[in-house]
Amino acid sequence: MSYSxxxxxxxxxxxxxxxxxxxxxxxxxxxxxxRTVRAQSGGxxxxxxxxxxxxxxxxxxxxxxxxxxxSAEKTFLAWVDNGFNNTVKVIDAQGFTxxxxxxxxxxxxxxxxxxxxxSFDVEFRSQSAV
Amino acid sequence: xxxxxxxxxxxxxxxxxxxxxxxxxxxLLMSAPSGAQARKAAKLEQCYGCAVNDQxxxxxxxxxxxxxxxxxxxxxxxxxxxxxxLTCAQVLDSLRSANTTSISDALDAFGELVISGVCxxxxxxxxxxxxFNELSYSEQKRLLGEYVANFFS
Numbered sequence: 506m507s508y509s510x511x512x513x514x515x516x517x518x519x520x521x522x523x524x525x526x527x528x529x530x531x532x533x534x535x536x537x538x539x540r541t542v543r544a545q546s547g548g549x550x551x552x553x554x555x556x557x558x559x560x561x562x563x564x565x566x567x568x569x570x571x572x573x574x575x576s577a578e579k580t581f582l583a584w585v586d587n588g589f590n591n592t593v594k595v596i597d598a599q600g601f602t603x604x605x606x607x608x609x610x611x612x613x614x615x616x617x618x619x620x621x622x623x624s625f626d627v628e629f630r631s632q633s634a635v
Numbered sequence: 636x637x638x639x640x641x642x643x644x645x646x647x648x649x650x651x652x653x654x655x656x657x658x659x660x661x662x663l664l665m666s667a668p669s670g671a672q673a674r675k676a677a678k679l680e681q682c683y684g685c686a687v688n689d690q691x692x693x694x695x696x697x698x699x700x701x702x703x704x705x706x707x708x709x710x711x712x713x714x715x716x717x718x719x720x721l722t723c724a725q726v727l728d729s730l731r732s733a734n735t736t737s738i739s740d741a742l743d744a745f746g747e748l749v750i751s752g753v754c755x756x757x758x759x760x761x762x763x764x765x766x767f768n769e770l771s772y773s774e775q776k777r778l779l780g781e782y783v784a785n786f787f788s
Contacts, residue, residue, distance in 0.1 A: 521651060521763055522763075587655075589655055590654050591652075592657055596765070604657050606655060606656050635657075
């Protein structure tokens with residue numbers, strides 16, 4: 506019986522700076538694009554497939570939550586002001602490394618909750634992960 | 636004149652962030668430690684010093700009786716050339732065969748020193764832990780050896 510630990514505690518670096526995130530809040534997409542399949546009939550029961558890839562969907566998303574603090578909010582605004590000139594790197598010691606270049610915060614009006622248990626969402630959209 | 640800087644060309648890809656892109660570093664510009672890094676540098680130098688001491692103790696223990704005579708003969712035949720220069724390989728050799736310290740201790744001390752500002756990636760950006768960890772074990776050792784050989788000999 507083999508044992509392999511779950512990918513649970515990766516490090517997130519934005520512009521080469523380590524970011525402290527809420528545990529278990531990170532998700533990524535690899536940006537390989539969405540594909541569709543359509544069937545064609547050749548008559549007499551013959552079926553052919555036509556596949557296509559929607560290049561418009563070739564981008565990545567990196568999402569995580571951050572506890573609301575003064576410095577976290579300031580840092581978030583700096584990322585927003587940086588446009589799409591941010592980079593995000595996700596690394597896990599098990600040999601998992603993803604690079605997201607040309608990353609930007611889509612929602613400059615992101616709701617920042619303020620309170621004892623408050624946190625806010627950070628969502629980057631970037632070039633496809635490498 | 637004491638060396639102040641040297642360039643290290645990494646064999647591994649070290650990527651850093653620049654204007655929204657990940658750029659592969661062409662070189663690492665290594666500087667001699669300044670006063671602000673004195674304590675971190677001292678840790679590393681101490682490590683290396685222990686390793687050299689261990690090596691010398693080992694030689695004495697083996698009991699090379701004619702060592703002095705051999706050294707004198709070597710000096711006689713030695714051509715007048717540049718003084719002995721410490722090399723990376725010699726540094727790593729000392730650390731590898733040390734008893735009171737280890738390559739691991741040296742790497743820990745060196746890791747702290749490297750991210751304190753003595754290393755500029757492509758001469759622009761200070762190296763951080765995330766960059767240092769992109770170097771393989773052998774590259775980290777090589778960089779350690781070169782650093783000690785250049786600044787602590």
